[in-house]
Amino acid sequence: MDKTTKQFRKRNAILAYLRQTKSHPSAEMVFNHLKPEIPDLSLGTVYRNLGKLCDEGIIREVPVTKGAARYERMQM
Numbered sequence: 001m002d003k004t005t006k007q008f009r010k011r012n013a014i015l016a017y018l019r020q021t022k023s024h025p026s027a028e029m030v031f032n033h034l035k036p037e038i039p040d041l042s043l044g045t046v047y048r049n050l051g052k053l054c055d056e057g058i059i060r061e062v063p064v065t066k067g068a069a070r071y072e073r074m075q076m
Contacts (some may be wrong), residue, residue: 010034010041011049015058015073024062024070 013034013070018025031046050071053059062070 006040010045011052013038013041014046014049015053018053018059018071018073024072026068026070028068030071053054 014030017030017033023029026045026048027043027050030050031041031043034046035041050059050061054061054071056075059073062072064070
């Protein structure tokens with residue numbers, strides 16, 4: 001599997017998780033959920049992909065007063 005395919009696989013897994021969850025997970029929660037099925041996933045990769053997905057308007061960061069940022073998918 002080439003590098004680009006791996007990157008899209010990870011990004012798609014992150015997006016799929018955000019689409020199916022009813023909560024507003026942090027990057028660390030996303031990482032902990034996906035790590036067992038994607039052993040080479042890093043927390044940095046999760047943060048980078050969440051940032052890209054936010055920039056593209058696919059997901060959004062949920063404002064929080066304390067703690068880590070939380071994320072949700074945009075309503076379609």
